[in-house]
Amino acid sequence: MTLPLRPNYFKCPPLSGDEKDYLLTQAHRICQETALNALTIVKNPTTKVVVNQCTKRRAQLHYGTDIIDSNMYGITGKTQIKTSYEELIEFFHLTSQKKVRTFGNVVGQAILDRVTLYNLTDQTDDPSSAFIYAGVQWSVIECNVIHPSLTLKRDTCFLEVLNYITVSDPDTGEVRRGFIRAVHSLALDCCPSLRSTHNIVRSALVRSGHLFLETEQPGLFDYYYAYVVADPGKTPKFFNIKVFQRIVGQMLNLEHHIALKRLPKLLQTALNFPNRPYRSTKCIHYCEACDAKFKMLHSKHHCFFCRQIVCTSCIQTYKVPVAGRERTKVEVCTECFCGNKPKRGIL
Structure with missing residues (x-):
């Protein structure tokens, strides 16, 4: 069978009130835990430094284990980025297929299909929502930073959350404000494995995502990208770490993408004066x-x-x-x- 899947491929029953409340509680929890995952792993020694040749921005990559389950490991990258909350929300709120493709191109993942299983809340529809966005997604990707012959297509069923965040640094106790896109895999009966029908491997990310925290300089954020996999399979650990490093290193593409989008307006203004x-x-x-x-x-x-x-x-x-x-x-x-x-x- 081929991708994308036919419409209504997944038969997801309506959520009860209690089920929706549970998922929204989980959404709040994974935002905090993803932020703490990033801030904790980044305290470990730097294992690699990557540089974007256009922005000259550097990202330090750190290896570490999940704050809840130390058997799970991953990579967190840290850099800085000049941006705004509006630009971040515009990029990460994937409300159209065009935005999904753009997101995939920037983060180095070919998103072959993406289906919203449940929209939990969205400030676009409900300005009083406690979240910018929260929903359950299914997505299948092919990683552009790895040769296709070395890996199978992978899919994930996950809770996706966009929100403003206030978090305390685990070491210093400093309280900082920012924005987060957190993802955490879920197991739902209505979204079974597609290994037998499509030869797609089910993967799971835990307490992973993009975290942006304000600095003393207005418009400049400390940017963290935590990538922690629940079950990397039988692939050797050293190979997984190399793959994770290449995936996380793509975080430097975001600033380049945002800066390119600003250029036409900047140039138009400059040409008028x-x-x-x-x-x-x-x-x-x-x-x-x-x-x-x-x-x-x-x-x-x-x-x-x-x-x-x-x-x-x-x-x-x-x-x-x-x-x-x-x-x-x-x-x-x-x-x-x-x-x-x-x-x-x-x-």
């Missing part, structure tokens, strides 16, 4: 972003927005759609693109 003239590069001997010395024959570039003269490492070229024009080609420094300031050399 006269900008400062470009300065001569003749007397500039060091990159004005990272302080790297310009060597002979090395290119010097002007950022379209801030007019700084920077090196090749600190700038990217983008073709940006602008209303009433063809795609406009602009060079944008890393700081103007995503707010990430390059690390300067020590003088």
Whole structure:
């Protein structure tokens, strides 16, 4: 049988009031436990560092075990991201097939099918809801960061929750505010395994998800991505960890995606107002972003927005759609693109 599944493939009976209340209680619990999972695992030593070549943002990856069941292990990544609550909700609230595809492309997962089994609550329909969104989903994925020959398609039945969160750091006790997308697998009779019919392996994520906590700098969040698998099967642990690292490392794609979506509006605004003239590069001997010395024959570039003269490492070229024009080609420094300031050399 093929994917996507035919409509109404899963026969899910209506939830009783008690069943819905139970799932909503679970939704609140997994938000807190996912946040604590992320904040606890990230205290362990760094096992790998990954870098996004466009934003120059780094993510530190940490190995650890689940806070509830130490037999379950996973990876948590930590980085920072310049964004807003509105942008995060827009990205993670998967209200259309287009948004599902975009989400999959950004996080490095080909989402072959996704079915909402139960919509529990949604602030779009009920502004008084205690959650931005909570629902039970079924999804089947093919991981883009692993060669298809090395893995079978995997599906999961899970509780998905989007919400604002207040959490206490397990070490310092510091109370912090933020946003979370938490997922936790469920076993439902109406959503059985598809191994025999579709050759899809049922997997389970526990207390996993994306956590964004405010920092002292407005608009800058500490970003954590916890990925903990309940039953990784018979695959060797070292291989699973490598796979988890590649999956979690895709977290750096989110800032690049959000920054790209901002560019058309930023460029339109800039084109409506006269900008400062470009300065001569003749007397500039060091990159004005990272302080790297310009060597002979090395290119010097002007950022379209801030007019700084920077090196090749600190700038990217983008073709940006602008209303009433063809795609406009602009060079944008890393700081103007995503707010990430390059690390300067020590003088």
